[in-house]
Amino acid sequence: MAAEDISKVCEAHPMIGGDGPNSYAKNSTYQKGFLDVAKELVRKAIAEKLDIDISSSSTSFKIADLGCSVGPNTFFAVENIVEAVELKYQGQGMNSQIPEFQVFFNDHTSNDFNMLFKSLPQNRRYYAAGVPGSFYGRLFPNASIHIAHSSYGIHFLSRVPKEVMDRNSPAWNRGHICYSNSTDEVVRAYKAQYAEDMECFLHARAQETVHGGLMLLTFPGSPDGSPHSRSLVSLELLGSCLMDLVRKGVVSEEKVDSFNMPVYSMSPQELEVAVKRNGCFSIDIMAELPRPLAHDTLSISPMIASHIRAAMEGMIKKQFGEEILDELFDLYRQKCEQSVINTLLGDTFLVVLRRKAD
Template identity: 65%
Template sequence: MAALETSTFSEAFSMKGGDGPDGYAKNSTFQRGVVDATKELLSKAIAENLDIEILSSSKTFTIADLGCSVGPNTFYSVQNILEAVEYKCQTQGLNAEMPEFQVVFNDNTPNDFNTLFKSLPQDRRYYAVGVPGSFYGRLFPNASVQVVHSSYANHWLSRVPKEVADRNSPAWNKGRIHYSNSTDAVLKAYEAQYAEDMECFLNVRAQEIVYGGLMVLIIIGRPDGTPHSLSQANMTFQILGSCLVDLVRKGIVDEKKVDSFNLPMYCMSPGEVEAAVGRNGCFSMERIENLPAFAPPDNVSKAKLLATHMRAAMEGVVKQHFGEEILDEVFDLYLKKIEEQSSIFDAGKLISFLVVLKRKA
């Protein structure tokens, strides 16, 4: 066997680890809301789309969660899938053939696996495995996984498109940190990177998932037909960019640093995913539907929730490029701006959608 395909993913991107107050473990309420909303949809998808043959064809049933971070959401998600598979076994009279379950927790190598492993549920009914590495490369042996799940991860590109950080390129993204409020050339560079990444993602998963196996993706994106600039997720990135530009004006951050910084994120639409799945050809699209919008409890400030979440998710990339010392200032400013522009919660278009794919035989 030749050396495994190495990933192009700059593995700098991982959620903030540990279980401290700023860490992802304590600041993933937005995602948790999505997990809850998805629970029933996911159970239904397993019940309706998982072939019985898969349940009896292997002694071990492997569920992989890609981009798992450090928990706890990953534990809820995989438990949910496991119970749906068990229920399917029971209702099909396959109790005697109930497989052993193995759960693979995957995230980029810098992810805090130590915290993840220490947080594993004590009463879990599965063998727990950690696999470090980018999901844009091969992670698992051929045909070794029955269900792949990934929640809130596919909007991370494998890298920033090279040309947008190149002063000599027409796609140079000067003074901005994202494509969504930029030129056509920058948008095209991001679109091309997304297309390449999604092709790669589907291609490697097609090798790893058994025939008949399922892939369940929960994606944050924009409705079909909505321009990138009007997607709420993108608007929040634009605000982060404006915070950095403010720090340039204050002389705290070097202008060139902002010019060379870009977020490796792409806000895809359901239609774009359908097109990519069609081009790849290895999966059938079993289901694609919007998830109910998440509404935080009345006593929780949406702005504060978004700001703390943004910090948990983005602190890593910001710190890597600008240094630790600006973190407090930039994210404090971010909260202030979000509170001032709370209209983005109404005006911006945001969707999360569920995609269920089945590996064709």
């Protein structure tokens, strides 16, 4: 499968739409937990780091949620930001000058915007707009966004690196669906794709964000210096389930060999390198989030399994067909239950970038 094809797979099925039992909307509790933890940090970041003068020349305060999916997490996140900005105004005695808010909900064109729009909170205090397109390209006019937010979005690459799908390349990623237990060549290919994508991401946001504007990014990542084998354990486990189905004759090995997840678990240091190379942002906060739930493996495993299914099912279905889904994810849930919970959960980071003046 060519890189363009995989890229389209990713483009075509970012998350399961609608509101069925396996939908993303009904299976994003796990991320909501991180959002709750991130909530306080985001409020603190806005209280301490936001310069409210940045919106004085604008008719409204503009917020973008990048990779919003279909909700409800995007609404919680946006509501939290709006409240924090209002509090900042109030704290400075500028109650009467609180601006109107306009929120841009962004995701791939194939995202279920119809459902997103139908589930917009009735009592929202902002004007809502949907913006279709990849956040690795430009989405908004120059200097038009005051706060850009992305939660669990920027670990998705724009595409699978070409080499890992090429049988004749030393970076061919045979028998795996991500890079964590793969050869150094595979890891390097993913790392290069990440660097290219992050360059595009920062370049686009640098143009779109007003000077002094903030970018708040929450992402699953890897602590500096940790081995790649500790990254993306939950995905690697899904790959091992697919290989089990290969051994059972349910799935062809070739299909697993040609299937790769466009996902990279960056470290804070890697992000820092990208931000410095871009040059337009300062790093105001870089923090690892405490894990939200101290549950035991048995209670949290089904939640992780459902979450991974909601997020990944579209891509899996396109490659392997609908008929394997239940068997695959049943097996996956069992394997999750047998895993070390903290390894499975991985690490989540929050970074706050501020757009510097040119």
